[in-house]
Amino acid sequence: MVGTNSIRGSRVGSGPTGEAERGQVAPRIERSYWCSNGHESRPSFAVEGVADAPEFWDCPRCGMPAGQDKDNPPAAPKNEPYKTHLAYVKERRSDKAGADLLDEALSALRERRGTTDAP
Incomplete structure (x- = not known):
């Protein structure tokens, strides 16, 4: 028979297993x-x-x-819902500040176009 292996089921380089061979835990x-x-x-x-x-x-x-305290285990973590980009922007600015910024941007756009009439 060609290719017989007397150490079937083990890999090359593996030694005996056990506590004595691996050291003390x-x-x-x-x-x-x-x-x-x-x-x-x-x-x-x-x-x-x-x-x-x-x-x-x-x-x-x-x-x-x-x-580690059996009588007072830690509370479950709170899952915060996914926030959109708009939600984060609204946290940073009030509605009035947003309206003022929009008016400023629209007036700058109208000046570039050469129109001054507001809809």
Whole structure:
């Protein structure tokens, strides 16, 4: 038989797997996080970095933010509706300022055309 391989199912360069070959795992601690739907997540963090554990964690079941206080989980984020360009312009200018700007632009256009009559 040509091309037989006695190490079928493994790739070249792979060695034996197991804890002894890979080294020791860093000591870990689990933290509990609860979302507003009551789901508990228990991610593990290295003991040396416990002070660096985040205050909030995304719930893997529903995607809501989760906190470490079971009785007071963080509130759901507020979704703001999509704003059009006109909505942003209206936030910056009042109706009177917009009307004044429009009148100024129309009078400049009429001067360039040579017409002064307003409709």
